[in-house]
Amino acid sequence: MWQVIGRLAATFAFVASAQAARAQDVRIGALFAMSGTQATFGELMSSGAQLAVDHANADRVLKGKLSMLVEDTQGTPQNGVIAINKLVNVESVPFVLSSYSGVAKAIAPIAARAKVVAVNGGGVGPDLAELGPYFWNVIPLANFEVRAFVPYVVKQRNLKRIALLYVDDPLGNGIRKEFEAALPGAGGELVAALSVPVATQQFAGVAARIREARPDLVYIASYGAQQVAAIKQLRDNGVTQTLASYGAFSNPEILALPEAKGALFTTQLVDTDGGDAVTKRFVADYKAKHGKAANVYTINYYNIVRVFVLLAAELQKQGKPVTGENLLAQRSATRSFDLVGAKVSFEANGTVNAPIQINEIGAGGVAKAVAVVATK
Numbered sequence: 001m002w003q004v005i006g007r008l009a010a011t012f013a014f015v016a017s018a019q020a021a022r023a024q025d026v027r028i029g030a031l032f033a034m035s036g037t038q039a040t041f042g043e044l045m046s047s048g049a050q051l052a053v054d055h056a057n058a059d060r061v062l063k064g065k066l067s068m069l070v071e072d073t074q075g076t077p078q079n080g081v082i083a084i085n086k087l088v089n090v091e092s093v094p095f096v097l098s099s100y101s102g103v104a105k106a107i108a109p110i111a112a113r114a115k116v117v118a119v120n121g122g123g124v125g126p127d128l129a130e131l132g133p134y135f136w137n138v139i140p141l142a143n144f145e146v147r148a149f150v151p152y153v154v155k156q157r158n159l160k161r162i163a164l165l166y167v168d169d170p171l172g173n174g175i176r177k178e179f180e181a182a183l184p185g186a187g188g189e190l191v192a193a194l195s196v197p198v199a200t201q202q203f204a205g206v207a208a209r210i211r212e213a214r215p216d217l218v219y220i221a222s223y224g225a226q227q228v229a230a231i232k233q234l235r236d237n238g239v240t241q242t243l244a245s246y247g248a249f250s251n252p253e254i255l256a257l258p259e260a261k262g263a264l265f266t267t268q269l270v271d272t273d274g275g276d277a278v279t280k281r282f283v284a285d286y287k288a289k290h291g292k293a294a295n296v297y298t299i300n301y302y303n304i305v306r307v308f309v310l311l312a313a314e315l316q317k318q319g320k321p322v323t324g325e326n327l328l329a330q331r332s333a334t335r336s337f338d339l340v341g342a343k344v345s346f347e348a349n350g351t352v353n354a355p356i357q358i359n360e361i362g363a364g365g366v367a368k369a370v371a372v373v374a375t376k
Contacts, residue, residue, distance in 0.1 A: 004278055004322070008117070008237075009213050012119055013168075014351045019166035019290075020315040021303070023035075024063045024064030025064040025065045025067070025104065026064055026065070026066050026067075026156070026312060026322055027060055027066075027068070027091065027093050028065050028066070028067075028068050028069070028093055028094070028096065028097070028305070028308060029069045029070075029083075029084075029087035029088075029091060029095070029096040029097070030045075030046065030049060030068050030069065030070045030094040030096065031067070031071055031072065031073050031083050031084065031096060031097065031099060031103060031107065031112075032046050032070055032071075032072065032097070032340055033072065033073055033075035033099065033100070033101055033224075033226035033343060033366075033370075034043050034046070034070065034072040034074075035072055035074055035076050036074035036075065037074075037224055037225040037226075038074065038075035038100075038225070040224070040251060040252070041075070041099065041122065041223075041224060041251070042072070042099075042255055043295060044252075044295060044297040044298050044301075045097070045099055045121070045276060045297050045298070045300070045301040046070055046301070047123060047286075047289075047290060047298055048286070048294065048298030048299060048301040048302040048345050049068060049097055049301040049302060049304065049305050050301065051282070051285060051286055051289065051298075051302055052302040052303075052304075052309070053066050053067065053068050053303030053305055054209065055214040055285070056305070059315050060363035061309050062309065062312055062313055062316060063241075063316050064375075066309065068097075068209060068305070069091055069093065069094040069182075070085060070237050071083035071084075071086060071087060071160065072334065073099075073103055073225065075099070075103065076100075076102070076103070076226070077102045077103050077105070077107075078159050078236050079103075080098075080100075080102075080106050080107045080109065081105075081106050081107060081195065084096065084110050084111060084261065085106075085110060085116075087116075088110060088114045088116050089114075090110065090239075091197060091287070092296070093116065094116055094117065094322055094323050094327060094329060095116065095117045095118075095119070095308050095312075095324065095325045096111060096116060096117070096118045096119070097118075097119060097121065097301060097304050097305070098118045098119060098120045098122075098123070098135075099120065099122035099123060100122060100123045100171075100172055100223075101123035101124065101125030101127075101128060101170045101171040101270055102123075102146035102148070102169050102171070103123070104118070104120050104125075104128055104131065104135065104276065105125075105127070105131065105170055105219040106121050108132060108135045108139075109132075109265045110323075110367055111134050111135065112131075112132045112134045112135070113131075113322040114324070115134075115145065116134065116324045116326060117136065117324045118134060118135050118136070118137070118285050118325050119136045119137070119138055119304045119307070119308075120136070120137045120138070120139070121133075121137075121138045121139055121297070121300030121303065121304045122139075122297060122299045122300065123303075124139065124140075124141050124142040124145065124171065124246055124247065125141065125142060125170040125171040125173065125174040125175075126141050126143040126174040126175075126177070126284045127170055127174055128141055128351075129141055129349050129350070129351045130349075132326060134324060134328060135350060136331070136350035136351075137350060137351045137352060138300060138303050138304050138307060138344070138352060139247075139268050139300055139352065139354075140268050140340075140351075140352060140353065140354050140356065141177050141351060141373065142174055142175050142178060142246055143174070143218075144223075144353065144354075144356060144375045145173060145246045145247070145266040145267075145356055146178035146179060146182055146193070146266075147178065147248075147375060148266060148358070148373035148374075148375055149244070149264075149266050149356070149358065149373075150179070150183055150186045150188060151182075151186045151373070152358055152371055152373060153188075153244070153264070154183070154187050154188040155187070155356070156188065156371070157217075157242075159188075159217040159242060160187060160188045160216055161189055161191045161213075161214065161215045161217070162179065162183060162188055162189065162190050162191065162216070162217050162218075162219060163190075163192040163193075163194070163210045163213050163215035163217070163218045163219070163241075164176060164179055164192065164193045164217055164218075164219050164221060165191060165194050165196065165203075165206060165210070165218060165219070165220050165221065165222070165234075165374065166194070166195055166196075166221035166222065166229060167195070167196060167197075167198055167200075167221060167222040167226065168195040168196065168198065168219075169198055170196055171221065171223070172195065172219065172221045172222065175219075175221040175246070176193055176195075176221070178206035179192075179193075180221070183239070188362060189215045190205070190213070191215050191346055192210060192213035192215065192219070194206055194209055194210070196222075196226075197243045198200070198226070200226060200327070201226065201229045202231040202233070203229065203230050203234060203237070203268065204233060206230075206234075207233060207236075207237035207238065207239050208237070210234065211237075211238055211239060213243055216241060216242070217241055217242045217243075217264075218234065218239060218241050218243050218244070219243075219244045219245060220243060220245045221245065221246070222245075222248070224248075224251070226256065227245065227249070227251070227254060228251075228253055228254060230260050231243060231257055231260055231263075232257065232259055232285040232299050233258075235259040237324065242262060242263065242264065243260065243262070243263040243264075243312050244263060244264040244265060245260055245263070245266075246265060246266050246267075247265060247266060247268075247296050247297075248265075249263060249265035249297045249359075249367075250265065250295050250297070250345075250367065251268060251360075252295065252365075254361075255361060255365035255366075255367060256365045257365075258313040260361050260365075261361055261362065261363065262360065262361065262362075262369075263359055263361045264358060264359065264361075265355050265357055265358075265359050265361075265367070266357065266359070267296045267357050267359060268296075268352075268354045268355070268356060269297065269341075269342065269354060269356065269357045269358065269372055270340070270341030270342060270357070271341045271342065272293075272294070272299075272340070272341055274341060278338055278339065279305075279340050279341050280314070281292065282299070282302055282340045285339075286298060286302075298340060298367060299340050302337045302340055302348055303339040303340055303344070304336070305306045306339055306340070307331075307337055307339070308327070309329060310334075310337060311327050311330045311334065312327070314334075315327070315329055315330055331346060332348075341350065342354060353375055354375070354376055355372050355373065355374050355375065356372070356373045356374075357369050357371070357372050357373075358370055358371040358372070358373065
């Protein structure tokens with residue numbers, strides 16, 4: 001009888017231990033375009049984020065296992081709303097990775113009401129700085145990229161007449177406003193500003209209007225498959241001027257286009273050749289796992305998860321639950337974060353201010369930095 005009691009006691013102890021371990025497990029959510037026309041970006045973002053999860057678990061940084069619940073938004077606000085409601089109301093996650101400006105604006109009020117932190121590493125619309133204390137950006141927004149880009153192309157490249165092809169959404173409209181504000185002071189001119197709906201894939205008519213405007217440079221403020229189609233069709237329809245964009249041109253599909261050779265694009269400065277341990281580990285492990293070098297999107301989403309892990313680990317040390325409210329308070333109390341390629345500090349509004357790197361696409365689809373511009 002005492003043997004039976006002993007076995008029962010051992011069983012209860014095992015169950016209690018397992019339950020305690022599960023109680024300490026931490027889950028975060030992610031809103032990625034895993035299918036549809038933006039799936040390339042979803043794959044890049046999720047691969048970087050998952051590597052950060054793997055590193056956290058391998059290092060046992062947190063008490064319990066970290067896991068990431070990925071919801072497919074296809075890059076649309078409607079799907080983003082469905083996904084955030086599931087993550088917040090069903091899965092009860094305290095932290096969500098967000099992507100795309102339109103999706104971010106749709107999900108931010110829902111996350112704020114639930115006091116869940118949402119962090120962007122892909123969308124660059126300037127109005128993403130205005131979505132409240134629970135919405136953060138781990139990258140500089142388009143206003144910083146355009147402000148750095150305009151003086152460089154006007155004064156150092158002597159490309160003064162700019163034509164803007166932009167998607168009619170928060171990203172595109174935000175970039176248009178920045179060009180309108182920045183060009184006159186730098187000695188440049190916006191000779192055409194042509195908007196297209198999000199679903200547009202035909203650009204022959206747009207190309208004709210750009211040719212008529214006789215610009216020195218054509219800036220494409222769009223993303224995904226639409227940018228790919230625009231680049232090809234502008235070239236096919238006689239637009240020979242330099243092409244340019246923000247960090248979306250780091251898309252491997254764009255880098256591989258012969259038509260993209262010579263194009264310029266901006267990103268935040270990320271020194272992947274840096275000697276710090278965090279960067280070295282990420283670069284080596286990402287290439288070993290995926291057989292290719294990381295790009296700006298994989299780095300951004302690795303860094304978002306790393307920010308969460310650093311904050312959550314500190315909360316656990318203090319005996320505090322990992323909630324959105326506590327994460328926000330701990331971020332405000334943390335001076336800086338050692339991330340891949342850079343040390344980052346958050347502004348009070350949840351944005352980061354970092355130097356901007358200007359890149360040029362060369363032969364074989366290799367992008368090389370041609371300038372670094374400090375931002376204010």
